[in-house]
Amino acid sequence: MAPTPTEVDQKAINTIRLLAADMTAKANSGHPGAPMGLAPVAHTLWQYVMKFNSKNPNWFARDRFVLSNGHACALQYSMLYLYGYDYSLNDLEHFRKIGSKTPGHPERELPGIEVTTGPLGQGISNAVGLAIAEKHLAATFNKPDHKIIDNYTYAILGDGCLMEGVSHEAMAVAGHLQLGKLIAIYDDNHITIDGDTKIAFTEDVRKRVASYGWHILEVERGNTDVTEIYNAIEEAKKVDDKPTMICVKTIIGYGSFNQGTHGVHGSPLKADDIAHMKKEWGFNPEESFAVPKEVADLAKSRQEQGVKFEAQWNEEFKAYAAKYPNEAAELSRRIKGELPAGWEKSLPVYKPTDSAVASRKLSQLVLDDINSALPELVSGSADLTGSNLTNWKDVVSFQPPSTKLGDYSGRYMHYGVREHGMVAIMNGMDAYGGIIAAGGTFLNFVSYAAGAVRLSALSGHGIIIIATHDSIGLGEDGPTHQPIETLAHFRATPNVMVWRPADGNETSAAYKVAVESRHTPSILALSRQNLPQLEGSSIEKASKGAYVLNEDVTDPELIIASTGSEVYIARDAAALLAKQGKKVRVVSVPDFYTFDGQSEEYKLSVFPDGVPALSVEVMSAFGWDKYTHEHFNLDHFGASGPFQDIYNALEFTPEGIAKRGIATIDYYKGKAVNSRVHNAF
């Protein structure tokens, strides 16, 4: 039933506005305007709409909330503080200060923050992922008599989010998938940083979003009318086969002398402006961060309701568990993020006599073998299923049942040609919990998704990007599709694993570590071309990130360090050099990040002092210097032609590598050679 707002509601809304004004003023930094415009929406959501328990922010059945215009976070922190999450007044007073719980943009590790936002367009895309996860787990675990998974996802987004390509991609996916429990609230204030939206944003947003298959609603009195906002949300809930965008007309910086201008967007309000608002709204102009008692009491009543919401659900879950003990145990495990005991035993293991297989195919063989042991794994592709080999036998597509192409319990996502949206959605699925999200594209086009990959790393989402066609070895598609800088890019990003397995055992190792790493995203760089199974590889050794492939060679005079599809060529080069009496160690380095985490002792055992090391990889040498003294890599773009022709032309052959190995041995003869893994501090 629609609330009948009282004066206390109005007071609460103005309290939120003034908290945002005070926070940004005290910080002398931040964005007051959007929080002030959105205060009525936020008040409606927290007080009358969303189910949450602030005493247990991670209660699994909570509604999810995403502030896609993350720069408006003064709003979110104020709400979390008012509604009893673990924030103090001191946190609000230290907005945007080092060590506070109130950084410049909302970060996922903070209480009550579902996903890290700020980079525009990401939050709404994460929200699509959150809503997909809900649909999937509901379809997987609910029973006709027990809707144990049943929550809404709310997102607030602004003009900036709607302009970004990533939101286009994700919102198109949401429309196609008929995510009826996703409710986005568009802060329609006609202002962006550069000024009025008419400068650059004149599209018909409603028509555009409707074209994706969304349900569009309007709220005219967004600055004042809680009931109108509430009713629109109720209206949204009635349509269950379309996501809804509620367009709420607001005035940015409502109450300020400069309301409705971009002057209130990104800089604090002046003291006299804030004082004037406080007087106008019956607050003490001398006081900052004030929360009137009746406002606090109102919020408190909702907090108490939240405790009851969770208690009710816990009862409901008990009844579910009594009737469906296996499902309940499985859901509990997945909610906790624990892996099934022994899942890794299903990873395939190879012998050197097994046949040569492309690592993209090896990846599919892993998926074939582990998917039943790991039911939380949900795979997919950005319209390259047949190339990425991201599916497995008989996998069901995640689709609205009405399409007859699959159902919501399906574990395979068709993202369309939408790489950035895909990864941002995967981040949202990961944030929901209970799912391990994997998704594929060509390695080169992971760059399209760089913004989302970075947030995955920053927020610690354990997603798995299956990145096939990983080098010039893809051949004919040519330089537009051949990564040169991509591995360096992601190796340089904190908290990202970039696996480039050389054979079947290394591919299994990559999956083993990726699946076990629930707070680090992984990119698996996989070949289009066939790779032989290597003597000396094992899941255990590859899981260290780098290891010696030919341990039988003692006192080497040269180390050749390589990755992925070049390792077997390096091995053949070492064999050629052995015929010339040279003792050459071959080191496979499937993942820099994992190797960097090993002990100095182990690292020195792989790259010892006194032995020059030569890297071989058909990509940029950038960053290899941390391990190797010399580099046989690429400092230019690739070429279009059959794979072997390209490798031959660029001399990535046993002979070509051996030649550079000899040059390295000769150059360092008589010189002191320090292992690169040492550091002065």
Place this chain on the structure above:
Amino acid sequence: MAPTPTEVDQKAINTIRLLAADMTAKANSGHPGAPMGLAPVAHTLWQYVMKFNSKNPNWFARDRFVLSNGHACALQYSMLYLYGYDYSLNDLEHFRKIGSKTPGHPERELPGIEVTTGPLGQGISNAVGLAIAEKHLAATFNKPDHKIIDNYTYAILGDGCLMEGVSHEAMAVAGHLQLGKLIAIYDDNHITIDGDTKIAFTEDVRKRVASYGWHILEVERGNTDVTEIYNAIEEAKKVDDKPTMICVKTIIGYGSFNQGTHGVHGSPLKADDIAHMKKEWGFNPEESFAVPKEVADLAKSRQEQGVKFEAQWNEEFKAYAAKYPNEAAELSRRIKGELPAGWEKSLPVYKPTDSAVASRKLSQLVLDDINSALPELVSGSADLTGSNLTNWKDVVSFQPPSTKLGDYSGRYMHYGVREHGMVAIMNGMDAYGGIIAAGGTFLNFVSYAAGAVRLSALSGHGIIIIATHDSIGLGEDGPTHQPIETLAHFRATPNVMVWRPADGNETSAAYKVAVESRHTPSILALSRQNLPQLEGSSIEKASKGAYVLNEDVTDPELIIASTGSEVYIARDAAALLAKQGKKVRVVSVPDFYTFDGQSEEYKLSVFPDGVPALSVEVMSAFGWDKYTHEHFNLDHFGASGPFQDIYNALEFTPEGIAKRGIATIDYYKGKAVNSRVHNAF
């Protein structure tokens, strides 16, 4: 007047289809389906619509053509061959082979190819840039009696392009800007790689694109009806304040046994299938790459017209030059891509006594000073003008005059919050010629544009990305906005300059080299915070990419190498160390790419043997090992707080650097130290 197609037209269309089938079959690789479906469109464009002179592909007044679905390039190569561009039958026969003129996706350096395409969504975005450039140069140079700049831009795009976020961004810009001479042809074939578009692409495309302000037209008989296609294009031309998208219904792989399925998308047709089509269409099934004489003659007639088109324009230009000699001389200079003599004299020069200024502001001071000397410079921002400082005093916005916000001769672009679209559009503007495109965003969000930056590098577009807020030094916005990996990413990309100037002279140097580099994109990483003017900096020295800042220090025992906002702190650290009797050289490295291009002698003079080098940069150390032995960098994300608090907390202070300098000196005492700029081969 609409053409009355004859049997020869039909024969020509089937010739195009069979050339594409033969090319992909012979290569045993590539995409026959889209070329076969699009053959009637291509025939109409080349034979009846587009103005071009195949004997001078760079004739400036030509219509521009972009194949946004670049995987269909067998179509484009066939057309270029048929219409007399410098392609031979041998080139078609060597499709997708190393060294051929027919790589797997179209590349800009080839005759008749305007922009490199293949990565989906880029081509249509480039086309928006081409159309902007035309509008801008027309507004700048045309006279009421002389429309010397007056061409159309045609683009073919497919479902994949429309799904990508970059096309959303760029097409929204095109609609806002009312680019009436941009005509996009949508290959509406209902097939993507994963299968039918109903799997993931069910949006109402027409409604969506119309929402951007585009004019939408339909062609029902796209497989057969040249007249219908022609008439739609004529209809498009009648609307001059909206770009047009013509939705042409086609059947992918038209003529094949498997027409209309994704089976014909990405793999060659079988021999019997091709033979059957040849028989069906009256070709000799035994013959490949056949061009019937009447088809060749028809194309020849159009080629001859093209020679006349150019001759007419040359006459027109002569008349223009007679009446407007200054404008004609200026336009000729810009067409040739020559810079105005002495433009660089307007670059600001600083003395150490000049006040400290943020490098984003130094960048604006450069723009203030050079914009009149360099009228081809067109700047802009992705909705961050006030932060990027990418505008200059009194600059006019590039806007439709009807908006009253500017006009088409304006030199300032409001791209909206659309970074990827911005850079892809800039690539198109650069491809047109006569313009140097600059555009701003935060450095962190250049990553959103990574796909377009990469193509800029691959295609050699001399664009300038003004990337402000370049590090943790941006302060309060926090880790979501603070680049850590971004410089490494782009330093690892071939043919990209990544300037990070330390003061005013270095900022001028960055612009000098960026403007002079017409075939290498530049990213200028600029600070939010103030930087002092350095003793020892100069435009000349900084233009070498790296140089010794304090040449008075002889026989140093340590080198501290740094960039941008850390250089003055490194200088202060050296001063601290000098007080302890340590001789420390400070090296500023504003651009790796430029420094890498210097002679080994010069590089060794900066980083000599025997002296350990320590890098200092508040980003990933990844890649610094190529110059320095030790690193004081960041291997984690940043923090939200006032800039100086963050630097203090992370010890990026004179004291913090000096401490690591001492550790470096001590560690290398008595060890042989080789300069990292040596190489074995």
